[in-house]
Amino acid sequence: AETGYELWLRYHKIQNTELLNGYLGQIKSFNVVGSSATHDVIRNELSAGLSGLLGQTFEPSTSSKASLLAGLSDEPTIAQYLSESELTQLGKEGYLVKAISQKESSRFLITAKDPVGLLYGTFHFLKLLQTNQNLASINILENPKVDIRILNHWDNLDRTSERGYAGFSIWNWHKLPDYLDQRYIDYARANASIGLNATVLTNVNANALVLTPAYLEKVKALADLFRPYGIKVYLTARFSAPIEIGGLDTADPLNSDVTNWWEEKVKEIYEHIPDFGGFLVKANSEGQPGPQNYGRSHAEGANMMADALKPFGGVVMWRAFVYSSEEPDDRAKQAYSEFNPLDGSFRPNVLVQVKNGAIDFQPREPFHPLFGAMPKTPVMMEFQITQEYLGQATQLVYLAPMWKECLDADTYVNGQGSTVSKVVDGSLHDYSITGIAGVANTGTDINWTGHPFAQANWYAFGRLAWNPDQTAQQIAEDWIRMTFNNHPKTIAALSDMMMNSWEASVNYMTPLGLHHLMGTGHHYGPAPWVSNLSRADWTPVYYHKADAFGVGFDRSENGSNAVSQYAPEVAKIFNSKDEIPEKFLLWFHHVGWDFEMNSGRTLWNELAFRYQDGVNTVRKMQEQWQSVQPKIDDERFKSVQMLLTIQEKEAVWWKDASLSYFQTFSKRPIPDKVEPPK
Numbered sequence: 001a002e003t004g005y006e007l008w009l010r011y012h013k014i015q016n017t018e019l020l021n022g023y024l025g026q027i028k029s030f031n032v033v034g035s036s037a038t039h040d041v042i043r044n045e046l047s048a049g050l051s052g053l054l055g056q057t058f059e060p061s062t063s064s065k066a067s068l069l070a071g072l073s074d075e076p077t078i079a080q081y082l083s084e085s086e087l088t089q090l091g092k093e094g095y096l097v098k099a100i101s102q103k104e105s106s107r108f109l110i111t112a113k114d115p116v117g118l119l120y121g122t123f124h125f126l127k128l129l130q131t132n133q134n135l136a137s138i139n140i141l142e143n144p145k146v147d148i149r150i151l152n153h154w155d156n157l158d159r160t161s162e163r164g165y166a167g168f169s170i171w172n173w174h175k176l177p178d179y180l181d182q183r184y185i186d187y188a189r190a191n192a193s194i195g196l197n198a199t200v201l202t203n204v205n206a207n208a209l210v211l212t213p214a215y216l217e218k219v220k221a222l223a224d225l226f227r228p229y230g231i232k233v234y235l236t237a238r239f240s241a242p243i244e245i246g247g248l249d250t251a252d253p254l255n256s257d258v259t260n261w262w263e264e265k266v267k268e269i270y271e272h273i274p275d276f277g278g279f280l281v282k283a284n285s286e287g288q289p290g291p292q293n294y295g296r297s298h299a300e301g302a303n304m305m306a307d308a309l310k311p312f313g314g315v316v317m318w319r320a321f322v323y324s325s326e327e328p329d330d331r332a333k334q335a336y337s338e339f340n341p342l343d344g345s346f347r348p349n350v351l352v353q354v355k356n357g358a359i360d361f362q363p364r365e366p367f368h369p370l371f372g373a374m375p376k377t378p379v380m381m382e383f384q385i386t387q388e389y390l391g392q393a394t395q396l397v398y399l400a401p402m403w404k405e406c407l408d409a410d411t412y413v414n415g416q417g418s419t420v421s422k423v424v425d426g427s428l429h430d431y432s433i434t435g436i437a438g439v440a441n442t443g444t445d446i447n448w449t450g451h452p453f454a455q456a457n458w459y460a461f462g463r464l465a466w467n468p469d470q471t472a473q474q475i476a477e478d479w480i481r482m483t484f485n486n487h488p489k490t491i492a493a494l495s496d497m498m499m500n501s502w503e504a505s506v507n508y509m510t511p512l513g514l515h516h517l518m519g520t521g522h523h524y525g526p527a528p529w530v531s532n533l534s535r536a537d538w539t540p541v542y543y544h545k546a547d548a549f550g551v552g553f554d555r556s557e558n559g560s561n562a563v564s565q566y567a568p569e570v571a572k573i574f575n576s577k578d579e580i581p582e583k584f585l586l587w588f589h590h591v592g593w594d595f596e597m598n599s600g601r602t603l604w605n606e607l608a609f610r611y612q613d614g615v616n617t618v619r620k621m622q623e624q625w626q627s628v629q630p631k632i633d634d635e636r637f638k639s640v641q642m643l644l645t646i647q648e649k650e651a652v653w654w655k656d657a658s659l660s661y662f663q664t665f666s667k668r669p670i671p672d673k674v675e676p677p678k
């Protein structure tokens with residue numbers, strides 16, 4: 001049965017016989033020239049991939065005449081096929097996959113400067129077969145646009161996973177370091193296949209225990225396994241670790257016992273893991289300890305750790321997800337207010353990690369104002385792959401369009417075209433180091449991610465981290481072909497479902513810029529009425545501010561003035577009820593129920609229309625899924641069918657609960673049919 005365990009690395013025999021025979025004519029043997037642990041991985045992957053896809057056994061050959069040659073660019077067997085310009089274009093992790101013609105027949109070459117680039121090129125070549133591409137004149141040269149392409153596992157040492165919806169943590173700390181689960185290898189393969197090169201094993205709400213010797217043994221075992229796949233291991237570092245596991249009575253970053261403790265700890269880590277990546281730190285955020293406990297700044301805290309890591313080449317990823325309930329100012333403004341003044345005061349090996357939006361991974365947020373606002377500090381992106389606020393593991397929501405909306409947004413900080421992706425890839429401010437992080441959605445479920453389509457979010461995250469300029473549609477199509485099949489009907493139906501799914505979820509949960517109205521704590525399902533929590537900034541009514549006049553959070557100049565944190569060109573548009581894109585209207589404005597929308601409807605009727613539209617789209621997704629039943633294996637078909645039934649129910653629940661609640665303020669009828677006005 002198809003369990004989904006293989007993810008997009010399904011190497012099932014190609015169904016189209018004409019195509020299959022064509023490939024068999026072109027690929028008769030393969031030779032991976034050279035040796036390293038990564039070369040062995042490549043040999044295994046090509047054997048498995050070619051044997052599976054082409055339906056014949058492929059063993060590695062040593063012939064220089066093999067039809068597929070893979071090797072580093074300085075191998076003489078390979079170098080003869082390379083031009084000067086190809087060599088200069090190839091970056092450290094880049095690769096070249098091309099057809100080399102000889103006499104009548106064409107042969108193929110995969111090359112790179114570094115073994116890991118060769119592995120990336122190998123996965124690209126296999127993808128060409130999986131997606132049924134014509135190989136005749138392929139010539140693909142790729143380099144990643146971002147340096148650190150990293151998953152953040154919010155996994156605890158007891159194997160629970162914060163905001164994980166696919167079972168328990170895949171790290172079995174109890175059995176490590178001696179028992180090495182096959183899952184670890186398949187995890188590394190999956191990540192390498194989409195170009196991810198780093199992973200943080202532990203939760204941002206860290207437990208200092210992972211930094212103790214017994215756990216470092218276990219971390220080392222994982223790092224050793226991941227190394228041939230080009231994946232570096234990072235850990236979260238709890239700021240108060242010197243107290244909790246070091247026996248000190250302070251964690252003050254300017255105290256010399258504390259700096260010594262971190263220096264020694266870092267040395268110890270590198271003795272275990274010579275290529276350890278560094279630390280991810282959540283400090284003075286949601287109750288976590290940090291430098292401010294000692295009257296020190298975020299920069300002083302981050303720099304202390306950065307200095308300890310510097311001799312070994314490690315980095316600190318310091319999170320900017322800070323807000324406090326004591327602070328009377330709008331939560332959306334707090335991270336910028338704290339971090340923007342610190343620009344220029346961080347060590348060069350510190351990156352500031354910023355969520356895509358200023359609140360918290362809502363279904364839709366305008367881009368975070370810190371993007372573009374720290375020209376002297378590498379600002380890295382934090383996306384959330386796990387669907388904390390997006391229906392968790394029961395709803396089909398393809399997140400690439402959401403990430404693209406953020407990456408493509410124009411910050412205007414250096415004039416038009418200063419997109420968030422240019423901040424993140426470092427080209428706008430000439431950052432010396434760049435990164436993009438995704439909060440992982442993996443767990444012990446057989447299919448890794450709970451919902452079969454949630455695999456697409458892991459996949460798309462890797463693809464966008466490699467190159468933020470790719471389109472969500474192209475990534476979806478590749479994923480569908482690799483994960484399901486290459487039938488045009490499958491591709492058309494599934495890509496349409498995926499491409500519409502995010503907008504649908506925004507519509508049935510929080511349309512027009514509404515946000516943070518989910519059930520308290522678990523963040524699943526609607527609870528816009530919750531008004532009596534101990535913290536105002538966790539309370540839904542704080543965010544929607546519905547009253548007899550209207551609804552929405554006034555962040556304009558007349559309100560919290562969050563708009564002022566954006567470049568003037570952007571601020572001007574966000575500040576105006578008439579110019580702002582309606583998708584962000586209620587994020588920035590408190591708007592009257594009878595306000596006239598672009599459609600000609602009143603705000604109230606438009607809200608009703610959006611909620612219904614979201615529901616309608618889910619119903620359409622159900623029909624589209626039904627239409628491909630003959631093309632999909634039974635197990636995955638039924639699983640998605642049942643999940644879509646849940647999603648439809650919950651879309652209706654969101655719509656009914658939200659409209660009934662808002663109606664207590666608007667006092668207007670819920671139109672039973674909201675057609676656009678004629």
Ligand code: GCU
Nearest residue numbers: 162163204205282321360388
């Ligand atoms: C959200 C999430 C928390 C998480 C936090 C963070 O608030 O609900 O579970 O710890 O983000 O990103 O630090």
